[in-house]
Amino acid sequence: MKPTRPQQSLFGQLVGRAGGLAPVLEAQLASCSTMPEEHCPECFTVQVTGDVPLLPPDTECPLSFEADIRGRTDPGDIALVLLWHEDGRITDVEISWFEDPHPALPDLHVSEPGANQC
Incomplete structure (x- = not known):
């Protein structure tokens, strides 16, 4: 299925914080479909389609x-927003949080790199 608006918003934030990987993430996320995970309403699988640039092997x-x-x-x-990938393509988005339920996607704002470090 086509990514939901909250997923698309999250994708935009991730691309904006991805530094040198931004062009690859942007291309992959623009051409993907998503499916909700059974175990969590906020986490989802990603299927990247088309001829897109791949993440470097050492990512x-x-x-x-x-x-x-x-x-x-x-x-x-x-x-934490975790992007799992295999063979250079994003496969899953996991929201890692120490409480249940996880925060809803619209409640997340991806931080500037290093913004939450002392």
């Missing part, structure tokens, strides 16, 4: 992005 897996959570003010209250 960290998963790619990890810190995200502030709307309504949370404690500096330690961040979620």
Whole structure:
């Protein structure tokens, strides 16, 4: 299925924070479809289609992005947005959070790199 608006918004934030990987992520996320995960309403699988640039073989897996959570003010209250990939293509988006339920996608704001570090 086509990515939802919250997923598309999250994709835009990730591309904006991906540095040198931004063109690859942008191309892959622009040509993908998504499916919800059974175990979590916020996590989802990604199927990248078409002839798109691939992530370099040495790319960290998963790619990890810190995200502030709307309504949370404690500096330690961040979620991680994890981009899992295989053979250079994104396969899954996981929201990692220490409480249940996970924050909703519209409540996440991907932070500037290093913004939550002391």
